Structure formats: structure tokens, C-alpha cells
Amino acid sequence: MGSRRRTPYGPGNPGASLTVHPLEGCRGIRAAGEVGLxxxxxxxxxxxxxxxxxxxxxxxxxxxxxxxDVAGAGALAAAAGRLGAGRRLVVRRPPPALRRTLEAFWPGLPAIEVTM
Structure with missing residues (x-):
């Protein structure tokens, strides 16, 4: 995977980027950077x-x-809604604002588990 994109605009850092790598030992990814425009x-x-x-x-x-950003949180909630019965996304150690956004707009969404 190892995707990375830099652009001169975005809601946070002007050089915002998001780097993604596969997790070792389990199905999933490790991300670093910002999720924004x-x-x-x-x-x-x-x-x-x-x-x-x-x-x-x-x-x-x-x-x-x-x-x-809120659109990124919305994309996460939408993806969780497309999972089949019994499936879930485990979000490990998210930024505090993402946890609060999920709790405010999508409380109790069973397909998303947030762990600290």
C-alpha cells in the first residue's frame, strides 16, 4: 500500500499528507498524517x-x-455501514476529535469499535 499524497492546501498543515502501511500480524493498516481535503x-x-x-x-x-475532518469521519461511518452483519472496524488510538465526532454524530454504531 504505502500511499502518500502532498498538496499545498488542506484544513490542517499546508503540506498535509497521509501515509498508509499494512499492519503486521493482523488485517488492517497503520496510518500517519492527516485526513482532510x-x-x-x-x-x-x-x-x-x-x-x-x-x-x-x-x-x-x-x-x-x-x-x-468531519468528512473523513463520515466516510468511516459510511464504510462501517457497508460492512456485512457481524463485521466491524476497530479504530485504535484515534485523535481525540475523531472519537468525539463519532460519539456525537454516530453514537453506538455497532460496526465501529474505538480502542485507546
């Missing part, structure tokens, strides 16, 4: 892959993600 294509690709892979649990390690 400049990186939505990468983020949506990650989420589409999670939906397609068909695993019961898909991990999103976000401890190195500093920002996720």
Missing part, C-alpha cells in the same frame, strides 16, 4: 479496501494521525 482519496481507498476484504475485523491504527 488533500488526503480524502487515500482515506476513502483505505476504507473501501476494508469493506472489500471481507474479514470479520479490520484494524485501523491511527495513533500517528493528528487530524480527521
Amino acid at each position: 488533500a488526503t480524502h482519496t487515500i482515506w476513502e481507498g483505505v476504507l473501501e479496501q476494508a469493506v472489500r476484504e471481507g474479514e470479520d475485523v479490520y484494524y485501523l491504527e491511527l495513533s500517528e494521525v493528528t487530524f480527521v
Whole structure:
């Protein structure tokens, strides 16, 4: 995977980027950077892959993600809604604002598990 995109605009850092690598030992990805206007294509690709892979649990390690905008949170919730019964996304160590956004707009969404 190893996708990276830099652009001169975005909601956070002017050089916003999102780097994504596969997790070792379990199905999922480790991301670093920001999810915003400049990186939505990468983020949506990650989420589409999670939906397609068909695993019961898909991990999103976000401890190195500093920002996720509302559209990124919405894309996460939409992807969770496309998962089949009994499947879930486990979001590990997300930025605090993402956790709060999910709780505010998509409370109790059973297909997303947030772990700290």
C-alpha cells in the first residue's frame, strides 16, 4: 500500500499528507498524517479496501494521525455501514476529535469499535 499524497492546501498543515502501511500480524493498516481535503482519496481507498476484504475485523491504527475532518469521519461511518452483519472496524488510538465526532454524530454504531 504505502500511499502518500502532498498538496499545498488542506484544513490542517499546508503540506498535509497521509501515509498508509499494512499492519503486521493482523488485517488492517497503520496510518500517519492527516485526513482532510488533500488526503480524502487515500482515506476513502483505505476504507473501501476494508469493506472489500471481507474479514470479520479490520484494524485501523491511527495513533500517528493528528487530524480527521468531519468528512473523513463520515466516510468511516459510511464504510462501517457497508460492512456485512457481524463485521466491524476497530479504530485504535484515534485523535481525540475523531472519537468525539463519532460519539456525537454516530453514537453506538455497532460496526465501529474505538480502542485507546
